[in-house]
Amino acid sequence: EVQLVESGGGLIQPGGSLRLSCAASGFTVSNNYMSWVRQAPGKGLEWVSVMYSVVETHYADSVKGRFTISRDNSENTLYLQMNNLRAEDTAVYYCARENDGHSFGTWGQGTLVTVSS
Amino acid sequence: SYELTQPPSVSVSPGQTASITCSGDKLGDKFASWYQQKPGQSPVQVIYQDVKRPSGVPERFSGSNSGNTATLTISATQAMDEADYYCQAWDSNFWVFGGGTKLTVL
Numbered sequence: 001e002v003q004l005v006e007s008g009g010g011l012i013q014p015g016g017s018l019r020l021s022c023a024a025s026g027f028t029v030s031n032n033y034m035s036w037v038r039q040a041p042g043k044g045l046e047w048v049s050v051m052y053s054v055v056e057t058h059y060a061d062s063v064k065g066r067f068t069i070s071r072d073n074s075e076n077t078l079y080l081q082m083n084n085l086r087a088e089d090t091a092v093y094y095c096a097r098e099n100d101g102h103s104f105g106t107w108g109q110g111t112l113v114t115v116s117s
Numbered sequence: 118s119y120e121l122t123q124p125p126s127v128s129v130s131p132g133q134t135a136s137i138t139c140s141g142d143k144l145g146d147k148f149a150s151w152y153q154q155k156p157g158q159s160p161v162q163v164i165y166q167d168v169k170r171p172s173g174v175p176e177r178f179s180g181s182n183s184g185n186t187a188t189l190t191i192s193a194t195q196a197m198d199e200a201d202y203y204c205q206a207w208d209s210n211f212w213v214f215g216g217g218t219k220l221t222v223l
Binding site for chain 1: 118148150152154159160161162165166167169171203205206207210211212213214215216217
């Protein structure tokens with residue numbers, strides 16, 4: 001069964017750092033395009049970052065320079081390193097696997113990040 | 118930056134057809150996807166590549182995309198279809214979502 005399980009969320013002060021994990025099962029992360037998508041409380045979906053390969057990654061302007069996407073092939077896990085966090089980064093963070101047509105066919109259950117003092 | 122616009126809400130009576138639109142510049146030249154999200158749950162893909170349904174998605178869900186508008190159509194709408202629906206497109210290595218439409222079945 002194809003599954004994504006996120007972890008690592010929590011309460012963090014503004015300016016702090018946090019690393020999210022997304023453990024995959026049923027498929028190989030390195031053979032797929034993987035993204036992070038977030039959803040602020042009561043708001044819509046916002047794409048955050050994608051990893052095509054270790055040398056090709058892309059970021060939304062709102063997180064560029066602060067967030068870094070990476071993966072561990074041996075652990076079959078995707079990561080999102082978040083630095084210099086701001087209140088507006090408060091959201092549920094989902095990892096998602098891309099399927100045909102640049103669409104997200106598989107989503108994790110999400111992990112909540114709250115940035116507050 | 119590319120933007121997608123959806124109506125904030127749509128209402129439909131049970132058994133009737135619901136249509137949710139998504140507008141964007143030359144959206145018909147891109148692939149549109151649709152996601153259903155119920156309260157407290159993760160999004161679920163219901164349409165991809167404009168018209169394709171993932172396995173397990175009921176046949177009453179269909180999609181179209183032409184010109185500047187993509188449309189999600191739900192035929193014979195059921196109470197269980199009440200949810201938020203988001204359209205999505207890809208534009209030069211950026212994924213864009215519409216603001217979402219709350220579908221009310223009443």
